[in-house]
Amino acid sequence: MKNYTRLDRINELLKREIADMMERLDFQLENCLVTVSQVEASPDLRHAKVYISILGKKQESMKGKILHFLSRNKHHLQTKIAKDIVLKNTPVLEFIVDERIEEGDRVLQIISDLENKGK
Numbered sequence: 429m430k431n432y433t434r435l436d437r438i439n440e441l442l443k444r445e446i447a448d449m450m451e452r453l454d455f456q457l458e459n460c461l462v463t464v465s466q467v468e469a470s471p472d473l474r475h476a477k478v479y480i481s482i483l484g485k486k487q488e489s490m491k492g493k494i495l496h497f498l499s500r501n502k503h504h505l506q507t508k509i510a511k512d513i514v515l516k517n518t519p520v521l522e523f524i525v526d527e528r529i530e531e532g533d534r535v536l537q538i539i540s541d542l543e544n545k546g547k
Contacts, residue, residue, distance in 0.1 A: 442509065446505060446509070463481045476521055
């Protein structure tokens, strides 16, 4: 059984809080789903990397638009975190597109193609 550190618990708490807030923001998305896949806060809690996944048909064209929107609303999110979560420092958020899901899909597609060629 894994022993979770304080930082692990804070990362998970930040992830849930940011995901809830993003759900309430007014995204103008065209067939895209944006999720928070991971949060990595620094040990001093001054900075946090927020990894987001973008799923949907137009995900490539929406990445820049979504990152720009989140960067513009970063201050609002940080203020809300400061009100909702009692921490010594409220981390400055940095949004990063998490492409692990897309890479995994690509690998699965390659495997499927290879299996179909072998038949």
